[in-house]
Amino acid sequence: MVYATYEFYQEGFGGDEIPQDSFSRLAKRSSEYINMVTFERAMAFSDDNDLLKKACCAVAEAIKINEEGGGVVAESVGRITKNYAAGVTNTPNEEERLSIAVRRYLLATGLLYLGV
Secondary structure: OOOOOHHHHHHOOOOOOOOHHHHHHHHHHHHHHHHHHOOOHHHHOOOOOOHHHHHHHHHHHHHHHHHOOOOOOEEEEOOEEEEOOOOOOOOOOHHHHHHHHHHHHHHHHOOOOOOO
């Protein structure tokens, strides 16, 4: 089950980072990640506020960033350049990036609860 469509990504989520030809693959991987971290409880979740759709889009964007090698480590604007040394940055690693994206929308739903 894929939780979001490209139409929702653009209109409901306001996304513009993922091209249409890549969205289906990324949304599928994102939905698989959501199912994993929710122990597949997401499939039966009543989503009146589109939280699963939004989480799917956010995780898809995080997966895209991970596939591209992570966040920006060097940036130049005109003659101004910023570089960050490895290990001295606050940039999240791949798993942290996915976790932050899914928690932003699903933390208050109880779907991520690990207890009994």
